[in-house]
Every structure is written in C-alpha cells, then in structure tokens.
Amino acid sequence: MREPSWRQEGEEPDYRFSLANERTFLAWVRTALALLAGGVVLEQFSTEIGPHDVIVVLAVALSVISAVLSVIAFVRWRANEIAMRHGRRLPTTVAIPLLSAVVLAVAAVIAVLLAVH
Template identity: 70%
Template sequence: MRNPQWRQQGEEPDYRFTLANERTFLAWIRTALALLAGGVLLHQFSHALGPRWVVVALAVLLAIIGAVLSVIAYTRWRANEIAMRTGKPLPHSVLLPLLAGFCLLTAAVIAVLMILG
C-alpha cells in the first residue's frame, strides 16, 4: 500500500498522539454506525409510531447522517494527522454542535411521534 503524499510532509509525530487520533477516529465511526443502526431500528420496528412517512424519512435521514459522518471522520483524522506532522494547531470543527443539534432534533421528533401515536 502506497503512502499518501501528505504522510511525507513534516516529521513523524509521537506514536501516542497518532494512536490517540486513531482512537478518536474509531469513536466517530462507532457514532456513525450507531446512527445507521438507529435508522434501521426505527424503520423496522416502529410500527406504533406514525405517520409512517415521517418515521421512514427520519430513518433515512439517520442513515444519511451516519454515512456523511463516516466521511467526515476520515477527513478530520487526516487533518489532525497533517497538523501534528507539521506542528500546526489542530483544526477547529463545527461537527460537535451540529451532531448534538441533530440528535436533539431527532429525539424531539421521536418524542412528538410517541405522543401523537
């Protein structure tokens, strides 16, 4: 497997920082998988919630956000690796408040569906 161009920039960081960055990446991947699993669970087992089109739309949205999050996890991991290699500060991300807001919105929609259903 060839090394990407960015791995030849700067110098190799301390392996502890590289491993910590990898653990963070894996945590984001677990979150993406949890969103996907939540979408599948909502679609397959939420027969008491209605209207059905809202449940299906929410399930599809959860799956899409999970897929997008997995791509963002890689780009974030890569940006952190580059920053560590070149001695620059770690890049800022608005991902955390966006993800928290999405989870809040999802919980609110499900709560409303439970009350109405």
C-alpha cells in the first residue's frame, strides 16, 4: 500500500504520540458504533416505545450521525498526525460540542417518548 504524501512531510513524531492519536481515533469509532447500535435497537423496538415514524426518524438520525462521526474521526486523526509532524498545535474541533448536543437532543426525544408511552 502506498503511503500518503503527508506522511513523508515534516519529522516523524514520537511513536507514543502517534499511538495516543490512534487510540483517540478508535474511541471516536467506538462511539460511532455505539450510536449505530442505538439506532438499530430503536428501530427494533419502535413498536413498543412510541410512534413508529418518530422512532424510525431517530434511528436513521443516529445512523447518519454515526457515519458522519466516522468521517470526522479520520479527519481529526489525520489533522493531528500532520500537526505533530510539523511541530504545530493540535487543531481544534467543533465535533465534541456538536456530538454532545446531538446526543442530548436524541436522548431528550427518547425520554419524552418513553414518558408518554
């Protein structure tokens, strides 16, 4: 497999930092998988929780968020690797507050559905 061109730029970072960056990437992927699993579970129990259409929309939303989060995880991992290679500060992200807000909103909707059911 051909190495991407950005891996040939700058200096090779300390492997401990690269491994820490990889663990962070994997944590983001685990979060994406958990959101996807939540969407599947919601769809499976949609008839028992509340209005089927609302539950299906939530399940699809969780699946889409999962896919977007997977892409964000890779983009963050790559940006961090490039920053470390060039001795720059790690880039900031809006992904963390955005993910928190979205999960809060979905959890609130599910809580309301469960309360009225």
